[in-house]
Amino acid sequence: MWSFNIFKNEKLKFVLNAGGALVLDEHFELMLDENVTGNEKRFILSASDPRFSKIQAVTISPLSGAKYTINGEEEEKITHLEDEDKFDVSAVTYQVRFSSKKAKTGFWLKTQKVKDASHVDLNGWMDPGKGFMYFCPEDQGAFSSPVVYFFDMDHTIIKPKSGGKFPENASDWIWWHKIVPERLHRLRTTGARIIFISNQKSMETDVTLKDEFQEKIRQIQDKLGFEFEVCVASGSGMFRKPSPGIFHFLKEYMKLDPKSCLMVGDAAGRPACKISGKKKDFSASDRNFAVNCGLDFRTPEEFFNSQVSKYKEADLKIKPNAARALKDNSIKFNKSSDLIHDILKRKKSLIIFTGYPGCGKSTFAKTLTRSFPEVAILCRDEIGSTQKCIKLCKEALHIGKSVVVDATNPDIASRQKYLEIAHELDLDSIISLFFDVEIDLAMHNCRYRAITGGAVIKDMILYSHRKKFEAPSRSEGFTDTISIPFEPKFESNFETQLYYSHLP
CATH class of the missing domain: 3.40.50.1000 (HAD superfamily/HAD-like)
Known part of the structure; x- marks a missing residue:
């Protein structure tokens, strides 16, 4: 039976049996099932199995943007580590050492908690x-x-x-x-x-x-x-x-x-x-x-x-x-994104999103949060109700903040309350940002999100959006309308393969 000792600054930190794995956070501390949501930075550390592999190695797999350093180079890709190999996580040095003895503590993978076990049966x-x-x-x-x-x-x-x-x-x-x-x-x-x-x-x-x-x-x-x-x-x-x-x-x-x-x-x-x-x-x-x-x-x-x-x-x-029909939208996406960023840099604005669930609204909103922490990003799903969103929008605009409303807002009626607040304050930058995605692609994106740990959104919700949909226009009271296409981004080769697959 192969096993591997993982040392932290020359002190034993983890022990892995052949075929075993650990789920670790970005600081290389053990994560249990209840701590794993699928979005946080983390590592999977897995040991090879002599029944399936001739190489004695530990595989380090960084997920969701986690990074480690090996040979002085920062890495985000999967790497196979052999006996005596060293790597750094959060400026701490770890080393892999091979042992032919059975491990005292064994783990299979994150969903099977095996603690204080003398052996994990591979049969x-x-x-x-x-x-x-x-x-x-x-x-x-x-x-x-x-x-x-x-x-x-x-x-x-x-x-x-x-x-x-x-x-x-x-x-x-x-x-x-x-x-x-x-x-x-x-x-x-x-x-x-x-x-x-x-x-x-x-x-x-x-x-x-x-x-x-x-x-x-x-x-x-x-x-x-x-x-x-x-x-x-x-x-x-x-x-x-x-x-x-x-x-x-x-x-x-x-x-x-x-x-x-x-x-x-x-x-x-x-x-x-x-x-x-x-x-x-x-x-x-x-x-x-x-x-x-x-x-x-x-x-x-x-x-x-x-x-x-x-x-x-x-x-x-x-x-x-539908994902396989996607064209390279990066030029148009970047142009629209740069335009929104430029608007928020120059003037106090109200930006109202419109688009299906699964069209990239919240992902784009997060990029705005990173670039403009002072802007009030109001996500209807997180806040809980449209009425609360409207109330928070009014409060933020009154104190001089720019506001981004992250919601589906499919029709004129759903956007009108926000527009009325902006007009009362004589705001001269009221932008509609329309996420230009067809329903088939939105459904595919929702399925992808669900099977990778996100919320389940039923097709009927998207059909309801399509039935209500009225394209945003300046006649509603917007000073400008901008459309932005969907541009998928992935953190691993498997995520790419999964996204372009036929999904359940």
Whole structure:
């Protein structure tokens, strides 16, 4: 068993077992689950596992703008640290030292709190991340092949024995087709890795008990006579298909190559067939997962029964990813941003935002806060009500402050109260800043925000905004109207990959 000692100024600070990880704040102090919201600067310190990697190393992953120094250079990227390597965080020196002994204190990842444990078992069920369960087989030979087959489980490998859409209990299953176990055994004899990957969002509300699902997996493994890997998205976050979170985890920690992987699943976006009577697929999550991860894809009929696909890509009911249609808006974004900054530098102003949820309003407001701490930034979501926003706006303008109203303000009526206050004070700089984003992109942005830990905004709220929307104009009483496009910004390669993915 590998383990690593992390020393702080020559004194032992942390101990990591193989496969373990710590979540640390920007000062390199341990963070517990309840302290992690997803927005603060932090580090993930993870140790390599001899079952998945030949290199003994600790990986330091800075998140949300956290920085460290190595070899005199400030870094924000992921780095692999080997025995005796040193690095600095907040002007404090740390060193990694390899040890072959078991660690006295072990941690898996942030969602599994294991304190004062003499050993973290690397076989069996684990929780590598929030909303993610992973089963690791005991047989190390299962990881020897670069060839990997991902299988959705329900209605691909098995189906309910009772004939319903959903199983009634752990034993309510039969093979999707009698050929399934034979094909899986054939793959097993070639040395290929077999990984079941399943969305089980109901676990989030305890509708599906985890032990019941694990019992089902045990039964399937007993029937087959061998263990296989299992990845379960037990929540609604970034690990839920079609998001690529699970594949990203496997690729980072187990060095998978997308070119040697195949995804098999029934959620392929196929339309209904009147001739055969087959209903349309309930979604395209399996096919989109393959697209997001760069994997080849087959339906169960194509893989197990060798059927030739009857569908053309144009027939598949797969909604395009609105983010992929984004053009480079940086020039226009920077021009509009500079204009707003220049206005706030020169004169007392009232700036009223208009735009869908998820169009970048609050992100832009934060940049203004950093540049102009004296400006009153009124975020309706944080303040709690429009009436309070109006009251605070009036108070701030009366004492000579500039005000930025960060709210959706979809129509003339929602903007009128603020305009009346400005006109009463004879303000000569009343600006409308319109965030020019179409509803499909706004919906995508809201989904991205939700699966990365932000608030959940339902589509109906965006449809309501569209129904009410009236474009801001000078005729309302604005001295100028400015539009600004959406310009995404990312802190890691995975955030970029996730954003441009098909999302749940």
